[in-house]
Amino acid sequence: MTTTTARSLREPRILGLFDHHGILDRAAREAGRPHVPGPYRVDLLDELGFELKTIIPARDRLHRKVRDVVEHRSGVDVDMPLRAVTEAWRADVVFAMFERRAQFVSRLRRRGLRPYADRPFWAVTCWWAEELLHASERTRESIRRDIEGIDGLIVFSENQRSVFASIGVPESKVFPVAFGVDPDFYYPVPETKRRFQVFSAGVDRGRDFESLVAAARLVPEARFDIFTQPGRITEPLPGNVTLHAPVDIMAHRENLRSADLVVVPTHDLAYPTGQSVLLEASACGACVAVTSTEAMDQYIDDGVTALAMPLHDPSGMAEVIRQAHHDPGLRARIGAAARQTVVDRYSFRRMWAEIGALITGSGASRDS
Incomplete structure (x- = not known):
């Protein structure tokens, strides 16, 4: 042979x-x-x-x-x-x-x-x-x-x-x-108690938390919870923003399930920074707002499976966040479509x- x-x-x-x-x-x-x-x-x-x-x-x-x-x-x-x-x-x-x-x-x-x-x-x-x-x-x-x-x-x-x-x-x-991502690990649990109105997480250099904090100042009616490493955000925070240390994977999944809106603010890098959180949150059935960049755009169907935010534009980001914050029907439609897309295309x-x-x-x- x-x-x-x-x-x-x-x-x-x-x-x-x-x-x-x-x-x-x-x-x-x-x-x-x-x-x-x-x-x-x-x-x-x-x-x-x-x-x-x-x-x-x-x-x-x-x-x-x-x-x-x-x-x-x-x-x-x-x-x-x-x-x-x-x-x-x-x-x-x-x-x-x-x-x-x-x-x-x-x-x-x-x-x-x-x-x-x-x-x-x-x-x-x-x-x-x-x-x-x-x-x-x-x-x-x-x-x-x-x-x-x-x-x-x-x-x-x-x-x-x-x-x-x-x-x-x-x-x-x-x-x-x-x-x-793993849609058998990241999956929706509808009865999960909602703890976060606007949730964001990440530790890599691609996160644009500066623009997110500036956007939060323009949406004072919403609470923002950001999970990142200590010292990553050093500027004074508005009263509607709370910082948290990173958590383990089990707690991270529960956070995604507990969020009305997950926001992934990024810089424009050659690789799709932030796609893990985007897809993990989507698999959990969450509505995600994410910065539109050339690398990330192939993972976004704006208004269908996610909401696209403008790059380095706090006012534009605030407009997207405010719309989603005040429209639970929009969030539910996007979350359901996002979950199905992950199962079909992004496992x-x-x-x-x-x-x-x-x-x-x-x-x-x-x-x-």
């Missing part, structure tokens, strides 16, 4: 390079050991017709110390790819999340070093496009060279194709995939089925 025939009789084997807390292989799961999800629920690949193999990040104190010294001096993450060499020989494809997990493998492949040079190599990129918009020519060239050693880039918004094209990356190498299972098919060449199609 040829190698090609043998592979066709089994599930495609994916070597995953990413941080996680101990994703279990099939045998361990079948033996009843506790389930541990991966980032963005990448562990679902192993339930969708693919065999996922992973490498546990360094845990031993001495191991971590040596790794940190080596990687600080080299400037790239080398520990995980080197420890994954045996699994790489067995893999049909190597898959990295995110940029820092891809760089060293890319450089090995560019030098023709096996086993990585003999395997297709794909990566999810979240931040390269934004970095390219502001980087020096030296950094842009370094990113371009790293991308040379990658067969395909997975991104979560269509607009990033043109950003990568600006450094000569062919559009055919960039594969936009719609992001997802983690759909996302990983598409990515798995793309990176293994097992039947996915896309626009060229």
Whole structure:
């Protein structure tokens, strides 16, 4: 039996390079050991017709110390790819999340070093496009060279194709995939007591809380509750705004269910910052108002599944928030449509089925 025939009789084997807390292989799961999800629920690949193999990040104190010294001096993450060499020989494809997990493998492949040079190599990129918009020519060239050693880039918004094209990356190498959440975890509970009129949450640099606070001053009849890290908002707050520290995932879900209106105010970045909260809240059946940007617009059907707010415009944001605050019927219609859209189009299972098919060449199609 040829190698090609043998592979066709089994599930495609994916070597995953990413941080996680101990994703279990099939045998361990079948033996009843506790389930541990991966980032963005990448562990679902192993339930969708693919065999996922992973490498546990360094845990031993001495191991971590040596790794940190080596990687600080080299400037790239080398520990995980080197420890994954045996699994790489067995893999049909190597898959990295995110940029820092891809760089060293890319450089090995560019030098023709096996086993990585003999395997297709794909990566999810979240931040390269934004970095390219502001980087020096030296950094842009370094990113371009790293991308040379990658067969395909997975991104979560269509607009990033043109950003990568600006450094000569062919559009055919960039594969936009719609992001997802877990609608079986984030789901509506209609009897949940409403505790928030206007709710917002987030800790990443893409949040435009400054504009939201300014908008809150213009809507004094509504209460605003913002969950973010201490010190993120330093300006004096109006009396209708309350700050809270971030909460765990269970409390976050309850907060989304308890909100009349969820607001996601963002800056204009190359990637769709804030899409997780948008989709989580939508899956919970909440009405969401979100800043309209080129990266985020593919996730928004304004007036149908969400309400679009103008960028860096407190007065325009206040108008959208005030309309939703005073119209419970509008909020209910948008929340119901948003929930259905997440179930149909933005689930983690759909996302990983598409990515798995793309990176293994097992039947996915896309626009060229």
